[in-house]
């Protein structure tokens with residue numbers, strides 16, 4: 001679907017536009033200290049750093065609480081940044097899978113970059129495609 005491919009590009013570009021420098025120095029990695037992250041089962045060993053941490057599996061996804069700090073966070077930087085899980089990569093803007101009936105864009109408005117309007121231009125582009133933003 002052409003619209004989906006366009007949205008995928010906008011969403012990926014929006015997320016990638018928030019630099020690791022901004023996250024670590026300005027935001028102090030808020031999202032790596034609150035809530036839960038999700039990843040595929042094959043990434044469990046990497047994300048938990050081989051520790052026996054409590055996780056929850058729902059469908060194809062494994063969830064790990066990062067309240068108080070993700071085990072991969074050091075000096076406000078992600079130790080596995082190039083290999084970070086899909087849930088971290090698709091943050092703060094996520095797009096559902098192409099095979100689902102309705103296209104939905106979810107934005108986590110607790111993200112500082114969102115609050116400071118750094119992604120507004122991308123949200124404008126998304127709205128131009130008549131897509132629902134939640």
Ligand code: SF4
Pocket residue numbers: 018022023024027028029030031032091092110111112113114
């Ligand atoms: S909340 Fe947003 S700005 Fe802060 S570390 Fe996470 S992605 Fe970066």
Ligand code: SF4
Pocket residue numbers: 031032033037047066070071072073077078079080081084085088
């Ligand atoms: S894996 Fe990296 S990006 Fe994801 S929450 Fe942990 S420290 Fe943050």
